[in-house]
Amino acid sequence: MATPHPAEPHGAGLGQRLNWLRAGVLGANDGIVSVASLVVGVAGATTDNAALLIAGLAGLVGGAISMALGEYVSVSSQRDSERALIAKEREELRTMPEAELAELTELYRQRGLSDETAQKVAVELTAHDALAAHLEVELGIDQEDLVNPWHAAISSAISFTVGALLPLLAILLPPPAWRVPVTFVAVLIALAATGWISAKVGGAAPLRASLRLVLGGALALAATWLIGTLLGTTGIV
DSSP states (O other), X not given: OOOSOTTSOOSTTHHHHHXXXXXXXXXXXXXXXXXXXXXXXXXXXXXXXXXXHHHHHHHHHHHHHHHHHHHXXXXXXXXHHHHHHHHHHHHHHHHOHHHHHHHHHHHHHHTTOOHHHHHHHHHHHHHHHHHHHHIIIIIOOOTTSOOOHHHHHHHHHHHHHHHHHHHHHHHHSSOGXXXXXXXXXXXXXXXXXXXXXXXXXXXXXXXXXXXXXXXXXXXXXXXXXXXXHHHHHXXXX
16 A cells, blocks of 8 residues: 655664665765865975875775774664663563553553553554564664664765765865865865755755855865965974
8 A cells, every 4th residue: 555655754774774874974074074174284285296195095094994983883882772772671561561551551641642542552552562562652762673883884984985085086186276276166065065965864954054064164174274384384394
């Protein structure tokens, strides 16, 4: 039977897909900003291609590993917490089923159902799958759709790398006089795009999200370029 709103994400696995998208968008954004700031700062001090390449690659590799590790640890902690809650709920259903049924009934009553309807819904869902019913209503957890730390880590690492390649190529390919302006333009356009995508994924206002990223990215680039230029012109480096 077709759903009345086929464009809405009613299918299973939504949590994992959104987690994957979130990690991917954030990874790309971090790759763009961090590596762009790094290479623009170096470009402010020197025009040497080798120095720019080494700095960019170091930022790319280190950042991708750091992002992947951070996502893996964070999502693993979340998944461990979800599994602990599932085990606790399973034990409560085994040792005190009557109290759990009463609790489920009360939760449905608090959602606006009448006493009779709440009792009927709780009894029927308990008979069908008591654990799933309690996890959904009490904790908002779907035991078939737990977050996957490997998905988040791999997505974050790949997206960081893809994002980081943009400023790296933008700083290396143009002639020295055009490197910084081209990198600025390319990075700000890319940040506007990632801000738009992240807003669409999260259901927020795209324009506001894009402006935040563009302004923040421009500030980061200007600051690192200024520092690099000052260090280069004063002969410190």
